[in-house]
Structures are given as structure tokens and as C-alpha cells.
Amino acid sequence: xxxxxxxxxxxxxxxxxxxxxxxxxxxxxxxxxxxxxxDESDPSSNPPALSLSSTLPxxxxxxxxxxxxxxxxxxxxxxxxxxxxxxxxxxxxxITKDAPVYMATxxxxxxxxxxxxxxxxxxxxxxxxxxxxxxGHLYSAPxxxxxxxxxxxxxxxxxxxxxxGAPWQRADERFFWNRHLSSPLIEACTSNTGTDLGRFILPxxxxxxxxxxxxxxGHDFLFGLIARRSRHRxxxxxxxxxxxxxxxxSNFNETEQFVLLDGSASQVPSGKAGQLKxxxxxxxxxxxVYWAEVNNLRYKPDLVVMEREETQHATRLHFERQVATYxxxxxxxxxxxxxxxxxxxxxxxxxxxxxxxxxVHYTYYDFHHECKGMxxxxxxxxxxxxxxMGLRSSDWFQGDGENVSKQSxxxxxxxxxxxxxxxxxxxxLGKWVLTYQLRKAGILGEEEWxxxxxxxxxxxxxxxxxxADGVSLAYSGTGALKTDFTRTGKRSWGGAAxxxxxxxxxxxxxxxxxxxxxxxxxLFTGAWTPAKGVQGTKRSLTxxxxxxxxxxxxSMLILAAILPHHTHNVAPSTLPxxxxxxxxxxxxxxxxxxxxxxTGVLAFALRFILDQGVEFVAYPTLNRGVYEENIRYDGSGxxxxxxxxxxxxxxxxxxxxxKGGRYSGMGRGFxxxxxEKGREVVGAxxxxxxxxxxxxxxxxxx
Numbered sequence: 001x002x003x004x005x006x007x008x009x010x011x012x013x014x015x016x017x018x019x020x021x022x023x024x025x026x027x028x029x030x031x032x033x034x035x036x037x038x039d040e041s042d043p044s045s046n047p048p049a050l051s052l053s054s055t056l057p058x059x060x061x062x063x064x065x066x067x068x069x070x071x072x073x074x075x076x077x078x079x080x081x082x083x084x085x086x087x088x089x090x091x092x093x094x095i096t097k098d099a100p101v102y103m104a105t106x107x108x109x110x111x112x113x114x115x116x117x118x119x120x121x122x123x124x125x126x127x128x129x130x131x132x133x134x135x136g137h138l139y140s141a142p143x144x145x146x147x148x149x150x151x152x153x154x155x156x157x158x159x160x161x162x163x164x165g166a167p168w169q170r171a172d173e174r175f176f177w178n179r180h181l182s183s184p185l186i187e188a189c190t191s192n193t194g195t196d197l198g199r200f201i202l203p204x205x206x207x208x209x210x211x212x213x214x215x216x217x218g219h220d221f222l223f224g225l226i227a228r229r230s231r232h233r234x235x236x237x238x239x240x241x242x243x244x245x246x247x248x249x250s251n252f253n254e255t256e257q258f259v260l261l262d263g264s265a266s267q268v269p270s271g272k273a274g275q276l277k278x279x280x281x282x283x284x285x286x287x288x289v290y291w292a293e294v295n296n297l298r299y300k301p302d303l304v305v306m307e308r309e310e311t312q313h314a315t316r317l318h319f320e321r322q323v324a325t326y327x328x329x330x331x332x333x334x335x336x337x338x339x340x341x342x343x344x345x346x347x348x349x350x351x352x353x354x355x356x357x358x359x360v361h362y363t364y365y366d367f368h369h370e371c372k373g374m375x376x377x378x379x380x381x382x383x384x385x386x387x388x389m390g391l392r393s394s395d396w397f398q399g400d401g402e403n404v405s406k407q408s409x410x411x412x413x414x415x416x417x418x419x420x421x422x423x424x425x426x427x428x429l430g431k432w433v434l435t436y437q438l439r440k441a442g443i444l445g446e447e448e449w450x451x452x453x454x455x456x457x458x459x460x461x462x463x464x465x466x467x468a469d470g471v472s473l474a475y476s477g478t479g480a481l482k483t484d485f486t487r488t489g490k491r492s493w494g495g496a497a498x499x500x501x502x503x504x505x506x507x508x509x510x511x512x513x514x515x516x517x518x519x520x521x522x523l524f525t526g527a528w529t530p531a532k533g534v535q536g537t538k539r540s541l542t543x544x545x546x547x548x549x550x551x552x553x554x555s556m557l558i559l560a561a562i563l564p565h566h567t568h569n570v571a572p573s574t575l576p577x578x579x580x581x582x583x584x585x586x587x588x589x590x591x592x593x594x595x596x597x598x599t600g601v602l603a604f605a606l607r608f609i610l611d612q613g614v615e616f617v618a619y620p621t622l623n624r625g626v627y628e629e630n631i632r633y634d635g636s637g638x639x640x641x642x643x644x645x646x647x648x649x650x651x652x653x654x655x656x657x658x659k660g661g662r663y664s665g666m667g668r669g670f671x672x673x674x675x676e677k678g679r680e681v682v683g684a685x686x687x688x689x690x691x692x693x694x695x696x697x698x699x700x701x702x
Contacts, residue, residue: 001025001027001164001165001166001198001199002023002024002025002027002147002148002199003023003024003147003166003167003198003199003200003201003202004020004022004023004024004199004200005022005023005024005069005147006020006021006022006023006067006068006069007019007020007021007067007068007069007071008021008065008066008067008068009065009066009067009068009085010056010060010063010065011063011065011066011110012036012057012059012060012063013036013114014035014036014037014057014059014114015033015034015035015036015037015057015059016033016034016036016083016110017031017032017033017056017057017060018031018032018034018068018071018200019031019056020199023147023199024199027199028054029054030052030053030054031052031053031054031055031056031057032050032051032052032197032200033050033051033052033053033057034048034049034050034074034083034112035048035049035050035051036048036112036113036114037114047074047076047081047183047184047187048074048081048112048184050184050185050188050195050197051195052195052196052197066085066087066108067087068085068086068087068108069085069086069087069088069089069102070085070086070089070104070145070202070204071083071084071085071086071185071200071201071202072084072085072086072104072107072143072178072181072182072202072204073178073180073181073182073183073184073185073201074112074181074184074185075134075180075181075523075524076529076530077127077130077131077134077530078124078126078127078130078530078534079111079113079116079121079124079127080111080112080113080116081111081112081113081184082109082111082112082131082134083109083111083112084107084108084109084134084138084181085107085108085110086104086106086107086143086145086202087106087107087108088104088105088106089102089103089104089105090102090103090105092144092209092211093210093211094211095146095149095211095224095260096148096149098148099146099147099148099149100146100147100148101144101145101146101149101151101209101211102144102145102146103142103143103144104138104143104145104204107135107138107139109131109134109135126534130523133516133519133520133523133622134520134523134524136516136517136520137517137520137521137523137524138524140517140520141177141206141474141524142206142207142208142470142474143177143178143204143205143206144204144205144206144207144209145202145203145204145205147202150167150170150171150203151175151203151204151205151209151226151228152171152172152174152175152176152203152205152228153170153171153172153175154254154256154279154281154397155256155258155277155279155397155399156279156281156397156399156406156407157172158170159397159399159404160406166189166196166198166199166201167198167201167202167203168182168185168186168189168198168201168203169198171203172228174228174230174231174232174252174254175205175207175228175229175230175231175254176203176204176205176231177203177204177205177206177229177231177524177525178202178203178204178524179203179231180231180524180525180526181524182201182203183526185197185200185201186201189201205228205229206229206234206474207226207227207228207229207253207470207471207474208225208226208227208466208467208470208471209224209225209226209227210224210225210226210463210466210467211223211224212224212459212463214455214456214459214460215455215456216438216443216444216450216453216455216456217443217444217445217453219261219441219442219443221259221260221261221262221441221443222259222260223257223258223259223434223459223460223463224256224257224258224259224260225255225256225257225258225430225463225464225467226255226256226258227253227254227255227467227470227471228253228254228255228256229252229253229471229474230248230252230253230254230285231525232244232246232248232525233248233249233250233252233527234250234521234525234527235250235251235475235518235521235522236475236476236477236510236514236517236518236521237417237475237476237477237506237510237514238293238295238301238510238514239295239514239515239518239619239620239627240286240518240521241286241291241292241293242286242287242288242289242290242291242292243286243287243288243289243290243311243314243315243318244314245310245313245314246314246317247288247314247315247316247317247318247319247320247321248318249285249286249287249288250285250286251284251285251286251417251418251419251475252283252284252285252286253283253284253285253418253471254281254282254283255281255282255283255284255426255467255471256279256280256281257279257280257281257282257430257433257434258277258278258279258280259277259278259279259434259437259441260276260277261275261276261277261278261441261443262275262276275400275401276398276399276400276441277397277398277399277400278396278397278398278437278441279396279397279398279407280396280397280407280430280433280434280437281326281397281407281410282410282411282412282413282426282429282430283322283326283410283411283412283413284412284413284414284418284422284426284471285412285414285418286414286418287333287335287344287347287348287414288314288315288318288319288348288351289305289306289311289314289315289344289347289348289351290305290306290307290308290310290311290314291303291304291305291306291343291344291347292304292306292630292633294614294630294631294644295510295511295613295614295617295619296613296614296617296643296644296645297511297609297610297613297616297617297644298610298613298643298644300340300640302639302640302642302643302644303340303341303343303344303638303639303640304630304633304637304638304639304640305343305344305347305637305638305639306633306635306636306637307347307635307636307637308635311351312351312354315351315352315354315355316354316355319355319357319360322410322412323357323359323360326407326409326410327359327407327408327409327410328359328360328361328390328408328409328410329359329360329361329409329410329412330361330363330386330389330390330391330409330410330411330412331352331360331361331363331412331414332363332365332382332386332411332412332413332414332425333345333348333349333362333363333364333365333414334365334366334367334413334414334415334421334422334425335348335414335415335416336366336368336369337364337366337369340640341416343638343640344416345364347638349362349364361389361390363382363385363386363389365382365385365425367379367415367421367424367425368421370382374485374490374492374496376424376482376485376490377489377490379424379425379428380428382425382428383428383429383432386411391409391411392409393432393433393436394436395407395408395409396433396436396437398437411426411429413425413426417475417476418475419471419472419475419476419480419481420468420472420480420481420482421482423464423467423468423471423472423480423482423483423486424482424485424486427461427464427465427468427486430460430464431449431450431451431460434450434460435448435449435450438450451489457489461486461487461488461489462487464486465480465483465486465487468480468483468486469483476506476509476510477505477506477509477513477514477517478502478505478506478509479502480502481499481502481503482495482499483495484496484498511617511618512617512618513618514618515617515618515619515620515621516618516620518620519620519621519622522620522622522623523622527622527623528622528623532622532623534621534622539615542608543612543615543616546605546608546609547605547609547616549601549605550602550605550606550609552601553598553599553601553602553605554602556598557595557598557599557602560594560595560598610643610644611646612644612645612646613643613644613645614631614644614645615644617644631645
């Protein structure tokens with residue numbers, strides 16, 4: 001079933017009406033009608049009525065219209081559902097002649113409730129903030145989509161599916177990023193056989209995609225790399241770690257490296273389908289036990305590894321699902337075996353031992369120890385180790401339209417973040433397999449490697465480095481570290497310096513901007529719904545004032561340092577000068593009392609902020625209870641300390657209940673502070689439509 005590719009959207013007070021204008025594979029035109037007259041006193045439990053019509057309703061005459069390129073779906077916010085559509089796109093590549101791939105670049109949001117009042121909603125603190133979170137996610141996430149290719153599924157999965165069916169039915173639900181928004185349309189398809197909205201549902205992925213034309217030894221082919229980010233337990237670096245009760249892990253990505261060739265000519269001009277396809281899939285994901293890192297303004301957050309009764313069940317559920325999906329799992333654990341990370345390594349190994357699953361093969365590789373001195377080429381020792389464990393260089397997907405050879409295992413790699421060290425290992429495995437694939441295709445000789453030809457070497461390395469940056473941006477907020485090795489094949493001091501810059505940037509973002517970003521993930525994926533409510537978070541006046549005290553004290557010291565000593569035009573009581581005491585034998589410059597005063601104030605404010613660090617971190621607020629639980633956890637397990645939760649702390653330890661400084665409240669959230677101000681408006685259930693912004697995707701045209 002081919003989806004519709006473009007629409008004319010009629011903006012009527014009675015309904016939003018979509019008229020297909022392109023695509024559909026020759027199907028008869030039907031109009032999608034989204035009713036705006038329903039009572040939405042509880043948006044999360046009352047989705048709008050959807051229907052199809054063979055004719056355009058009369059009430060659309062004279063209405064405003066809008067060109068739309070895709071429907072992301074319907075999202076319940078605080079006062080009403082919002083319709084989210086794609087209005088602009090950029091062409092990324094063509095996987096086949098009939099399968100262009102696009103990235104969504106602009107969006108529009110429309111309130112479903114006909115009672116929505118634009119001016120009221122602009123002032124509505126909760127709804128306005130939720131809209132900003134939604135828009136922030138839309139414009140920061142790379143949404144890839146195709147009308148003719150299932151981006152959610154690997155080549156192997158596509159080959160195993162029966163023909164036919166709507167795109168949403170064929171999609172891999174893990175990577176169907178707008179699945180939550182599409183739920184009302186999908187429910188209409190499944191609950192009423194007479195309302196088949198399948199052509200209106202457009203699955204998108206959040207990840208990375210690159211497809212390049214390569215040439216080796218006179219043979220042209222297409223080399224592609226795609227990363228699919230799971231919508232389950234999605235989030236940001238320090239606010240999403242470990243496993244949940246359903247066996248989902250944070251930062252789970254499926255990476256597929258693929259090659260398209262064409263018959264004996266071995267040429268695949270851009271836009272032409274390859275008759276021969278090679279594919280190799282790898283995965284990455286957080287260590288599947290219960291653990292967290294508590295942000296507290298320190299460079300390294302407090303590590304908490306929780307020993308819970310449900311850990312074994314969650315870990316088992318995770319790997320049963322992975323084995324069912326991919327076959328044998330080769331687990332590569334790259335976390336450090338000493339220091340801060342050791343507790344995570346030990347917990348992982350205990351969890352894997354408890355599985356007693358002969359299809360789960362665990363190996364540990366101390367990346368930083370083995371590759372010290374920037375000798376990252378030693379990662380090849382890990383490949384040799386995996387071969388001895390049973391991993392085969394010939395275990396990949398190959399299809400030529402008639403004969404299919406399937407990949408029967410997967411390498412699942414992790415470090416602490418599943419980013420930088422993981423990228424180095426995955427790119428090495430990708431090069432290893434690609435070499436054997438191209439040898440089998442007759443493009444490489446038996447002794448040649450894929451990075452022997454200079455052009456192919458740089459192409460392969462740069463695509464993998466771009467992939468590393470794409471995965472890292474979604475999770476940490478910056479590009480990946482160690483990509484100089486991925487791009488050039490060797491570590492450099494310049495690359496190390498860039499890693500330093502990225503590390504500092506990560507620190508700032510992880511402490512001060514990732515809270516709203518996590519809220520955006522939770523809102524879009526359905527991890528938070530309006531039924532859960534928004535709770536206010538109050539910080540004491542002292543906590544709210546302390547950053548200003550620190551800045552003022554710092555300003556006073558800077559003024560004393562930069563103002564000329566002979567200046568008397570600045571208030572003498574503010575900047576006392578020793579020139580005034582020179583007649584008594586003194587020297588010029590600020591008085592010692594002045595310097596001591598403001599230095600003391602500065603030190604006090606800084607000490608207070610560090611002691612109460614969690615109060616100053618921009619924690620997420622939509623699912624606030626999750627982070628409160630991590631901060632307050634006092635059960636069995638390991639903690640590296642309890643910093644930022646009052647004066648003092650405890651040293652890291654295993655065993656019984658932990659005791660330490662008492663937590664006094666959550667950090668500043670993006671939604672929380674406006675929630676208190678809007679409590680009366682929230683209680684009234686005011687309806688509205690938000691900020692009319694023609695470019696940034698929100699307009700409540702009626």
C-alpha cells in the first residue's frame with residue numbers, strides 16, 4: 001500500500017480536512033477528516049473523531065489552506081490534542097529509483113479543539129511550555145522519512161516480511177519514532193474496518209542516514225550507513241541510563257551498513273536499484289541493569305548502581321528479545337575495570353552470568369588500557385578475540401532477489417555512554433565485514449582491504465565518523481569524541497584537543513539544558529502523558545538568590561581589578577581606594593577589607609552552590625518522580641558518593657543501605673516553575689491555541 005505524499009489541508013472551524021494531491025499508488029482519492037467539535041475535557045482519554053469521505057465537505061469552501069508533505073500525527077497536551085504536520089523537507093538521497101529519502105525541516109501545529117483561543121493559550125503557562133518542548137524536539141531531532149522505502153527496517157527484515165500491507169503495519173515499532181503520535185490513526189484502522197487510514201500514516205525514524213557512491217578497482221557501488229534510534233527509554237545522556245521493567249535500555253541504536261551492487265556491470269548510478277544487496281547490522285545500548293548518574297554540577301556525577309529484585313527479570317527480558325530479533329548476541333563491554341566505572345562492569349557481569357543463556361556470548365575489553373597512548377589500532381585485537389569466540393566474518397545478509405543469506409548473530413557493544421569507545425569498535429567491525437563482502441562481490445582481491453584504495457578509505461571513514469557524530473548529538477548534545485581516529489585511522493593531538501572542547505560543552509549541556517531536552521523526548525514518545533499531570537517544584541529563596549550573589553561578588557572583584565586606581569568618579573563607598581589613605585602613608589588600590597569581603601562572599605556562594613548542586617541542575621520535570629527516586633535511592637548497591645545534596649557526603653561502597661546527606665529538593669525544571677503560576681488556569685481547563693508562528697510551526701488558524 002503506497003502512502004499519500006502530499007496534501008492540501010483545509011483549516012475549518014468544524015474540522016481539519018486533508019485532500020491528497022500526490023502519491024497513493026493510483027488509489028482512489030479519499031479525504032481525511034479530523035473533527036474539531038468533540039469535547040476534550042480530558043485530551044489523553046478522548047482522541048478526536050477521524051473519518052474518511054469520498055467528497056470534499058461543503059464547509060471547507062472559503063477556508064484557509066496549507067500545503068502539507070506528511071502527517072506526524074496527533075499529540076495530547078494539557079488542554080487539547082494538537083495536529084502535527086510536516087510542511088517542508090530536504091532531499092537526502094535516493095536508496096532506489098522510486099525511494100527518495102527526505103529529512104523534515106519545518107512543521108506546523110494546530111489545536112484540535114474548536115474552542116481554542118489563541119490569546120488565552122499564549123498566556124497559559126503549562127500549555128505554552130509543553131508546546132515549546134514539542135517544538136524544541138521537532139527542530140532538534142533529525143526526522144528521516146521515505147514514501148517508498150521502510151526506513152525502520154533493515155534489508156534482512158524487509159526481505160522476511162510478506163508483501164503488501166500499509167507502511168505502519170510493516171514498520172519496526174521500535175524505530176517508528178512518531179508511533180505515539182500516530183496511535184489515534186492506527187486505532188482508527190484497527191477498530192473500524194471501514195476506516196482504513198493506512199495511506200495517511202507516515203513512519204519516521206530519528207537517527208542518521210548517509211548513502212554515497214563509491215568506486216574501487218573500476219567498480220561503482222553504493223555504500224550506505226543508517227542508525228535507527230529506539231523510541232523506548234529514549235532520552236539524554238545523564239537522564240536516561242540502564243534498563244526498565246520491560247527490558248528496554250537507554251540509547252539503544254541499530255546501525256546497518258549496506259552495499260548496493262548491480263549485476264555483472266557492478267555499477268549502480270544514483271537512483272538505480274542494486275540487484276545485489278549486502279547488509280551488516282550491529283547494535284549498541286546501555287548496560288541492562290538498574291543504574292543512574294545523579295547530576296550535581298560536578299564534572300563526574302554521582303554513580304548509583306541499584307541492586308533490585310527485578311534486575312534479573314529485566315536483564316533476561318532484554319536479552320530474550322535481542323536473541324529473538326537478531327540471533328546469537330556477542331556482547332562487547334568497554335567500560336573501565338578500575339575506578340568510577342568498575343561498579344557498572346561488575347553489575348553487568350553478574351547479570352549476564354545469571355542468564356545462563358548459551359546464545360549470549362560476553363567479552364570484556366578494557367579499551368582505555370589496551371589503547372592507551374592513542375593506539376586505537378589495537379582494537380583489531382578485539383576482532384580476533386571475537387573470532388575465537390565464534391563470530392564469523394561471513395555472517396551478514398546477502399540478497400539478489402532470488403537467493404537470500406541471512407545474518408544470524410549480532411555484536412552488541414557498549415561503554416558508559418555507548419558513544420565514543422563504542423563508535424571506534426563498531427567502525428572497525430564494519431570495515432572488517434565490508435572487506436569480506438567486497439571480496440565476495442569480486443571488487444576487492446583476496447588480499448585487499450577496503451581502506452587500501454585511498455578514495456574508498458576516506459569515504460568509509462568519514463561516513464562512519466558522521467554517523468558517530470549523529471548518534472552522539474542525540475544523546476550527549478555534542479559530536480562524538482575520538483572521531484579523528486575514525487576519520488584518519490590514527491589518533492592526533494588536534495583531535496584530543498577537540499575532544500576536550502566537546503567534553504566541556506557536554507558538561508554545560510548535561511547540567512543546564514538537557515532537562516528540557518529529556519522532557520521533549522518524554523512528551524513526543526509518550527513516556528509522559530497529560531494524565532500524569534505537571535507538578536510544581538518550589539526552590540527556596542536562598543537557592544534562587546545564590547547565583548545572583550555569586551555573580552555580584554564576582555563583578556565587584558572584577559571592577560576592583562580593571563578600574564584605574566586614580567579614579568574617584570565611581571562611588572567611593574562601593575570601591576574604597578587607598579589613595580584616600582595615601583596621605584596617611586598607604587598605597588593605591590582597593591582596600592584589603594574590600595577584597596576580603598567580596599572574596600568571602602564569592603567563596604560562600606560557590607560553596608553553597610556545590611553543596612546543593614542538584615538544586616541548580618536543570619532536571620527534567622515531566623517525569624520528575626523517576627529522578628527523585630534516583631537521587632533519594634538508599635537501597636542495596638553502589639554509590640560513588642552523595643555530592644550536591646547538602647554538606648558532606650559518603651564514599652562509594654557496595655552493600656546494605658547507603659547513608660548520606662539528605663536530599664532537599666529537585667533541580668530547576670523547564671515546566672515546574674510555570675506550573676505553580678498557572679495552577680488556577682490549569683484547574684479551569686482553559687483551551688487555547690498558542691503562539692502563532694508561521695515559520696516555527698504553530699498557528700491556530702480558524
